[in-house]
Amino acid sequence: MSTWSPSASVSSFITLSTLSSRRSSASFETVPLELIAEAHSKGYHSVCLPLTTEDWRKRWAEMCLVPSDSIQKRGRESRRESKLVSRDPSAERKAEAWRENPCFEREEVTITRLDEAEHVTAIISEWLELDAEEDGIRYDAEIALQQELAYASYLNIHTAILPPPRNRDHISSYARIVRACLSSAPYMNLAIRLPVYDTSILEPVAPLSPSSSSSSFRSSSAPSTPRLVVSGSADSLNRNRFSTTSAPLEAHIDAAWETWDLIRSICDYNIRLALALDLTPPLPNSPGVLSKWAAEAVRYIFLPSSTFIANAKGYPHRPNIIISGASSGLHKRGGEDAYSQYVKHLERTSSVVQAAEKVGTVENFAQGYQDYLQAPLQPLMDNLQSITYQTFEQDPVKYQSYEEAIHKALLEWPKQDKIIICVAGAGRGPLVARSLCAIERSKRGHVCLYAIEKNPNAFVTLQNRQRTEWHDRVHLLFGDMRLVEIPEKVDILVSELLGSFGDNELSPECLDGAMRFLKPHGISIPSSYTAHLAPLSSSKLYNEARAIKAEKSLETPYVVMFQAVNLLSGLPPTNSHNTRSAKLRFHIPHAGVLHGLAGYFEAILYGNIGLSIHPQRKDQVSKDMLSWFPLFFPFKEPLYLPSNSELQISIWRLTNSRQVWYEWHAESFLGSSPPTFPATSGGQPLPPILMASPTIGVPSPLIDAVDLLPRSTLSVQDAPERSTARLVKIGHTSLHNPGGRSSWIGL
Amino acid sequence: MSTWSPSASVSSFITLSTLSSRRSSASFETVPLELIAEAHSKGYHSVCLPLTTEDWRKRWAEMCLVPSDSIQKRGRESRRESKLVSRDPSAERKAEAWRENPCFEREEVTITRLDEAEHVTAIISEWLELDAEEDGIRYDAEIALQQELAYASYLNIHTAILPPPRNRDHISSYARIVRACLSSAPYMNLAIRLPVYDTSILEPVAPLSPSSSSSSFRSSSAPSTPRLVVSGSADSLNRNRFSTTSAPLEAHIDAAWETWDLIRSICDYNIRLALALDLTPPLPNSPGVLSKWAAEAVRYIFLPSSTFIANAKGYPHRPNIIISGASSGLHKRGGEDAYSQYVKHLERTSSVVQAAEKVGTVENFAQGYQDYLQAPLQPLMDNLQSITYQTFEQDPVKYQSYEEAIHKALLEWPKQDKIIICVAGAGRGPLVARSLCAIERSKRGHVCLYAIEKNPNAFVTLQNRQRTEWHDRVHLLFGDMRLVEIPEKVDILVSELLGSFGDNELSPECLDGAMRFLKPHGISIPSSYTAHLAPLSSSKLYNEARAIKAEKSLETPYVVMFQAVNLLSGLPPTNSHNTRSAKLRFHIPHAGVLHGLAGYFEAILYGNIGLSIHPQRKDQVSKDMLSWFPLFFPFKEPLYLPSNSELQISIWRLTNSRQVWYEWHAESFLGSSPPTFPATSGGQPLPPILMASPTIGVPSPLIDAVDLLPRSTLSVQDAPERSTARLVKIGHTSLHNPGGRSSWIGL
Known part of the structure; x- marks a missing residue:
């Protein structure tokens, strides 16, 4: 792979239920090894895998959460203090022992071997509430997260995707915990899973109160997948429902970005922190609504298989696309492989990728320079190198435009006059050559061409070209255009002193100095x-x-x-x-x-x-x-x-x-x-x-x-x-x- | 003067008209010397003096401004380009020569000698528009300001007061210029004159358009004192008029502060930049409206003599008060000296100053500590020095409260019981002594007192006091309260581990460790x-x-x-x-x-x-x-x-x-x-x-x-x-x- 490639990497999302329902076959030592091999054979570059099992979730809840029935009997105020009141002393003793020495039992993790962890991105337990309303739950969730990351590090996993923030009131606490983890796990990359908006606006359910969710998942037997991860057919319904409410949707997309902004700010723009953008919620058709994410460190994109009716053209640069639910049989005709093949097809046919592959385009020329900071040139103070001149002389458009401009000026010049042209800052001579072409094309007699250059090294090149190509059609003058003596005043002054911001390479100051020898009604190119x-x-x-x-x-x-x-x-x-x-x-x-x-x-x-x-x-x-x-x-x-x-x-x-x-x-x-x-x-x-x-x-x-x-x-x-x-x-x-x-x- | 004094310094504002109307007498070599001597004799500590005369203003306007009549004929749009169009070429040549080498003629400055500049604060030409609408005027005003500051530096003047900003749209340009001056005049202190609000809201005049003001002052023969400096009887009228509009007034006071905030932010909180708060505009009666200025570097306060009906009690800390118009005869009865005397009287009678002079008050104790940053103590990790204990033992209130609390607890304790008291963290023994007093006063028998201390040096002092004062009424225990062995469980645990923020000296952690030996229904002081x-x-x-x-x-x-x-x-x-x-x-x-x-x-x-x-x-x-x-x-x-x-x-x-x-x-x-x-x-x-x-x-x-x-x-x-x-x-x-x-x- 080249240093920069617009290609996305495609990952398969292996769920806990797939892991637990599959029986290991004879050809693989473990179920995870078999599932990973299958994903590779279907064209995925990597897999995303939850690290912990339902067993861990149960133990953690027994230790760290209040039984939900005792909460339901209480009002809001008393709930804050209910934890101590109703906690089983033996559970509290176990929790204290765990806090002192956090570790997993074998049944609480999905993988244990280095080979099971190769090319694996760890999905951190989705039920961890780093932004729970209750301090105590947050503290325990932080310990559990550190424990999980330490286990992932042990298995040589380099990236973990964290559960999404859910509670606006405690995002700063969520972010503080992420920052602490970035600091304590110095080789781990973290990605924050974030739905493009809060899907709760689509559903007629009560707002997700963190305390109720944390307490309810123990009592309910249904899997408590966070709302943000939902995929599958329910979405198709939502997709239709939402089209009427696109204005508030924008506000929600802004709110999701604001959440991300706060987290990465509190984490001080740590380069090991990235975003796993969850495109599971139905997306609006208005273009540009996702454009703000282009400026962010989006390293992963969650795409449920159900979104493949959408056009994925607008995704950010070089992301890792995680496809979930590919084996659910939603698109039977294409089969599972169709998803990753379709992503690659979209890439190949995108105009950006095509332009990058075509010689002569800016996109092709600029490969390797994207978002690369360069100090601006100082051609007045520094004498440029020949290689620098050469690079700029390769521009297929700029010098052609200059030639056209000079040609046009010559054509429009009053017929009777003799014309004096001066190239101020001739460099290695590209504008001299273009001026000569323009003079020839214009078929004007009586044209005299001067070329001024202050770089002594480039002046050698100019002398060489004069001797070999231009002969007496050009008069060379060595010196700074602000000071040099020129035998006569000129009609057309040609210069190329422009910087990216116009005047940032001192074009105004240089031309101030050249005004001495421009006739009162002379013209400047550029004008x-x-x-x-x-x-x-x-x-x-x-x-x-x-x-x-x-x-x-x-x-x-x-x-x-x-x-x-x-x-x-x-x-x-x-x-x-x-x-x-x-x-x-x-x-x-x-x-x-x-x-x-x-x-x-x-x-x-x-x-x-x-x-x-x-x-x-x-x-x-x-x-x-x-x-x-x-x-x-x-x-x-x-x-x-x-x-x-x-x-x-x-x-x-x-x-x-x-x-x-x-x-x-x-x-x-x-x-x-x-x-x-x-x-x-x-x-x-x-x-x-x-x-x-x-x-x-x-x-x-x-x-x-x-x-x-x-x-x-x-x-x-x-x-x-x-x-x-x-x-x-x-x-x-x-x-x-x-x-x-x-x-x-x-x- | 002590290192910190709440006293204000009082300055007299000498106007240009006073300077120019006075003839020099036989006893002084120059008029400024005479006026300065007069001000000192009237009790002023210093004088504020404009540096430049009307001659400079005229020359600058001729060089750098368009004649006002040519402007008045033009609309808004064309005004921007009028400068070049109507400028006299000879004026432009003079201006160019001045820009290249800015200097004054003798008649253009008020003072020339070092002795004339002693104790003088320079008032920079008030008509300079550093925030003019036109770029050209701003640039020339910047050159003129640098010129004036260079002249003030030459005369060994250390502080200059700049004309107030007038144009919200170009405050950032004003501030950028101030920052450039702070950098180019590295020993000069600058103060921004700022009225507490824009007085234009009080007057039925057109808003002060910078271009119109810059162009009009040349044509009008009346003195063009900026509106913000106005003093005299017109204010009494305004004072009455404004009482009906106090709500918008608050917004204007906020706007003035916002102006200051932008300037000092752009100047990166330079400590040589201060505020000269102009209290000339009539002030609202509502307390607190000026409180935000207490947090700012207010070094000067402009008080016109007309404001002396107001109560000046609420002025900020240690300012330099500039009294203008004192010789205008507004308050004939008291004479000129009355103003500075009254300011001093207000100071002497203010509750803050009186408290600072009274031994035993916090204000007196804290002198020299105001706004002084100290690292918090870490008494758990570091063993304190005896001098530190001594400082804290001097508190006249804290230990008395502890004695009362222990006494009250003893009185309320069930009569029949024997009582065990433990002082955890006894230091040099102040709480032990207070406990003994409380025990004696309570007339309870059967009280047993333990004292724990982990600082080996303080423990020597404790042993000494035991031998000389307490004898067998106290049992000393050496060690950290979290670990030390204590012979019996205690009823009352007394500690003084509090920091300024409560728990910032690890009181919770220390007391966690002391819980071992507190009886189940024992009490803690503090509770x-x-x-x-x-x-x-x-x-x-x-x-x-x-x-x-x-x-x-x-x-x-x-x-x-x-x-x-x-x-x-x-x-x-x-x-x-x-x-x-x-x-x-x-x-x-x-x-x-x-x-x-x-x-x-x-x-x-x-x-x-x-x-x-x-x-x-x-x-x-x-x-x-x-x-x-x-x-x-x-x-x-x-x-x-x-x-x-x-x-x-x-x-x-x-x-x-x-x-x-x-x-x-x-x-x-x-x-x-x-x-x-x-x-x-x-x-x-x-x-x-x-x-x-x-x-x-x-x-x-x-x-x-x-x-x-x-x-x-x-x-x-x-x-x-x-x-x-x-x-x-x-x-x-x-x-x-x-x-x-x-x-x-x-x-």
Whole structure:
């Protein structure tokens, strides 16, 4: 398998009843060995197996729970104290002995041998209530969980799936216990099983009171599978029933995510903690309702066989899919193997996977770079290596667009004039070559071409190309474009100084210095560019930035090919401003955690020819362009954003005489009335790039640029005038990168 | 002056018009020297002085602002670009030269000599708009501010007061500039002038649009004192007008605090940043509306002479009071000196100052300890020093209460029986002595007294006292109460193992071990105790805890005598529970920042005799008891809490076989409907201590105690049952001290 593969691994869920009903055959030493071999033969990569049996459940309940009949006679208040009152002293003595020295009897566990545990993911006893209402039950459940994890470790099992949280009031206790387990079992990966929403909203039953559930399962003889794990035909009914109530359903999906957010926050984003998303509940048809999970560490997906009427296309990246109930005969025609085969079929036919396999696509080019943090280039301060130039010269789109822009400009230039073109920052010469092609195609006489380069090493390459290819068609000038002497003023200034965020590689400052030799009515290619920002949630990127050992790693922007991220709000429509600072407002429709900002740019080269990495426009403007991944501005502390909140981002581009840097800051608000934002462009087409009006500039007092020069502008969503008094401030981040202390760009 | 003094320093505000209208007399070399000498002779400790003159303002406006007439002709949209369009090219050239090399002309500053700057606080040009709507004005204002601060530094001035923020939309820019100045002027203290609310709500004028103010001040000839600095008779009118609108006023006072909170957060709680609270606006009569400022770094208070009809009793700790308009002749009878004299009179007569001067009060005892962080004692793990015992033995109240409790218990004991008393943890013997007094007073025969102590050094002192004072009235036993052999079972067990938070010095664990030798119907003194928690805001404590160099200094509790703190919510009424964990809900009436939790305890010794450090009950239960300061549980990241929000605190007392520790966590919520909390006891008397029902114990599964033993319980505010679905989660902290990684108590 390559370092990154979009393929899912498929697991089979072996239930306790399958384990206990099967008699071992002659060909296998134990029942688990036989079931595991069967699963492999059906195409599953691994199996999920409960570790403990009904015997353990019975003993634990006798030791640690009050007999249910004594509870039913009591009111709410007295129940809290009933445990001591009604407990059998001998049960309490046994419990104390167990707490002191927790261990299993042979009959209480399903497997005992190393070979039975190979490729096994342990399912922790589903009846353990880590978030029970009663303190005492929680404490005992914690001991039992630690005991089970210790046993799994003993068997060399590396991953365990915990029972889902059930009680909103004690999720913080549940999470605290998970954190304690991550600490005491340092090689174990834990996954929290979480239904996409609380299925109780579908069923006309009383709310699951933890005390009643903990007490009732002993008295009832029916298996007490937690509600969240239910699969089978009952769901088909529910699926129909729920279609009328999709609005509250969204709130419940938000609530499930909120549960996860609290747990992983309390566990401090531990990379050994993942999510086992349970898709057993019937899913809504509205696309995007599950998109927030794309930003999370979803390592497992529970799919009951009954959900195979659904289209599984939208599942998150590289998950492990656990199929339950495959042997229940629900889809007799295809047989059991059909499930895993169908998952693989869906993968093969997904557009993402297909694009990744096709040479020339961004998806193919970017393999291995997904969610990988790179420090942005500093081509002004550092002299690039030849290999770096080579990588960027491979872009099949960018230089073609430049050639078209130069060609178009030449065609539109008044016929009578002689034309002077200058490539400022020629590198190894790709724009020189494209300029020559454009000149040739335009059939204009009297064109003179200069090329300026300050990297002495690249200048050797340029000299070589001049001697071998270009000869006297090009005049080479060595030096910094801000200082170099040029024999005559130029008509067309061509440059490629753009960074992922537009001005983050000092294009404005370099071009300021080149203005000396541009004629008053000369033109610049690119003629303008705009930076775009969107708030972003990605626990993966947050963890990656945090893992970098440098002290201020969370205060510096990174170049990243985004994969496991969720944009919390649509990008605001473009609105050029003559500022190097911006305050942006975003409506946050669904609760999320702000981990950073995604930075993009869009440039107009000339006329209607442009370059764009804006996610909603790049395919229209410059499809398959490879040169830029977006910029990621991280936040040190994740900021929680509730549904329907407003996020306000301030970003400043600052400078002193030696360097340039960005600072950024966020505040969150809740409104008392529904927000009145202009609709952000979800699926609607944005105005064509022609409409992006170039900034007719008011010079900034600090760094000026001149009309018709590329200008760095931050896009601002002009929210309608509204009374900010109606907004309630609910949180903010610290100011990031103050004074450029952790990241700056050298002039 | 002692290390801590509650006294305020009083400053005189010298205005620009006073400076410019006065002619220098023969006896002083310059006008400023004369005015400063006059202020000192009138009893002021220092003066506040504007640094720049009207000349500077005119030059700056000519360079950096658009002529106001050209603006008035334009609409809102075009104004943004008007600066360039209408700017005089020669003005722009001058501005560029100034930006490159910012400096003053002689006539543009008020003072030039070191002796003129002694004891002077610089008032930065009040017309500087650091939060102007236009980027360009903000940038130029930042340069001008840096220039002014550099000049103040040159004159050895250590503090400057900045003009107030005026534009909510650009407070983050204002704050970013302040942070940049704190960084570039590393020895300068900055104070933000902030009116307690925006006075524009009192006046029928158009809202202060920053652009209009910046453009208008040039054209108007009237002095453009910012609205926030207004003093004089106009206020008397406003004072009457506003009494009808006190509810919106509270919202405005919250908004002012929110402004401050954002600025100091963006400045990362820099200790050189303080607040100059402007009390010029008429103040509401409702007490408590200003209490939130008690938790803030208020270093200056602006008092116009017109406010001297108000009672200044409630001002924050140790501020510097700036009196403006003292020479305006508003109160002719008293003359100018009367103002500073009256401030001093108010101080002398305040109950806080009087208590601090009286020996035997907590206020007197605690001098020097206010807001000072101390690590809690670990008397079980560490053997205390004699000096520590001596300090605690000085408590005039605690041991008296113990004697009363023992005496009462003896009186109520059945007449016929012989009584065995045991002091567990006798230390240097104070409880032994008190027990002997109580026995004598009770005139009971047949009383036998044991004293157990595990500190070998203190045991020497005990032996000495036995030989010299007690003789055979006491039987000494050396050893840990959990293990020591005692010849007979006891009737009354006396101990003093309580910490500030009740169980934080391992009283439950020690007494668990002492249960062996208590008779089945024996009693314990204390008979119960309860821990109380309140959310707390204190930037000072937050900064103190942050300043401690130890790595996890923000995850360990401290013992603190609270001073500059604001309790964000009332303490919940007592409600005993048999848990070692609690989830508490608090209603937050006014917006604030959660920096930590305040921990208190209350104990019943016997009958109606108790000990309490609960702030609302300590004076009723055990006035002037000195032994315990509260406990402070810090939070690593401050959590912003909006007005009318709900705060949920989880706290766990956890243990393993070697240690005990607390973990804590907070979540914040906003409700869509007004909360329905039970009224917390603001001024109302709480139930007498007799009502605090002793916990009749359900043993915890981890560490048990037995009926009638002191039990550690966390108080829980039983919020009425309500649908949590109506609450919107808006934020949370991380889990503090997980696994006891940074603070634990050794067993």
